[in-house]
Amino acid sequence: MPPTRFQSMLANLRTQGHRVTPQRLAVLRYLAESAEHPSVEDIYRAVKADFPTTSLATVYKTVALLKELGEAMELGFSDSGNRYDGLRPYPHPHLVCTRCRKIMDPDLEGIADLTAELARESGFRILTQRMDFFGICPDCQKNASP
């Protein structure tokens, strides 16, 4: 049985000699269970429910640490807060609803091929990639106000 995301994050933390604190555990747990690509505020709110003295700074620091360890991926947005993915911490495409800000993970084939072709044609050594599709999700289309 493969380790859960939570177990993997925790093991990585320990292996790299970082301390395990209740606040960190709470952040890990939340990220390991969230498919919604939460914001720092989302994480902060959730963690504070269990651990009311937690500071926003701690959430930022923990998230930065997980990013460094490769256990979380940051989705930066210049016009709103960044979002985090603890379940699939590697590049993959995203579907972003511009109305409710929901972010989903679509299945999309052929990105590796696309990247390889691009590298060959351009001479770039491509290290990572970001692919976002913006639109209106099915739910928001139903509850549509123009």
Next chain:
Amino acid sequence: MPPTRFQSMLANLRTQGHRVTPQRLAVLRYLAESAEHPSVEDIYRAVKADFPTTSLATVYKTVALLKELGEAMELGFSDSGNRYDGLRPYPHPHLVCTRCRKIMDPDLEGIADLTAELARESGFRILTQRMDFFGICPDCQKNASP
């Protein structure tokens, strides 16, 4: 003979009832000639060379106006200043050198198909998209320090 980007921007500005000022002309001219996806600072520096009293706020306002008119596209980056494309103000993929911050426009086929497939499978109404490939450009690979 089709209108140049500069002519097109200017015409759009006039048609929509916006005033034509020397500062705006300078920003248009620079954007219409730049394939480098300049930052606001880049534009500011260039405009100030011809028009030294120009304010940074004016550049921001002009760029926002052009964006609104569909004559410039913003490339937002959460970890550095945004960049602007006045030559191709519609979604297209970008190659970003993470060392020298150069941004290029590769030729890449099949994005429309990819988008259509994604819309069909997900039920999203996709309105726009963003596709960035990050890596080291050929120049920086030559002058490589580890």
Next chain:
DNA sequence: TTGCTTGATGATAAGCGTTATCCGTTTCTA
């Protein structure tokens, strides 16, 4: 278990790019 070292936490200030405000100036129409 206890004590110690070092890293983590919490509160808040600082930083950075961008946007808002406000008043004097300029464009453009009539």
Next chain:
DNA sequence: TAGAAACGGATAACGCTTATCATCAAGCAA
């Protein structure tokens, strides 16, 4: 060419993120 309305310039405010620093606790050794 005169007047109304929009624009420009200077700077304050904003939102998110990072830095600072004193206090506190995790983890190790004895």
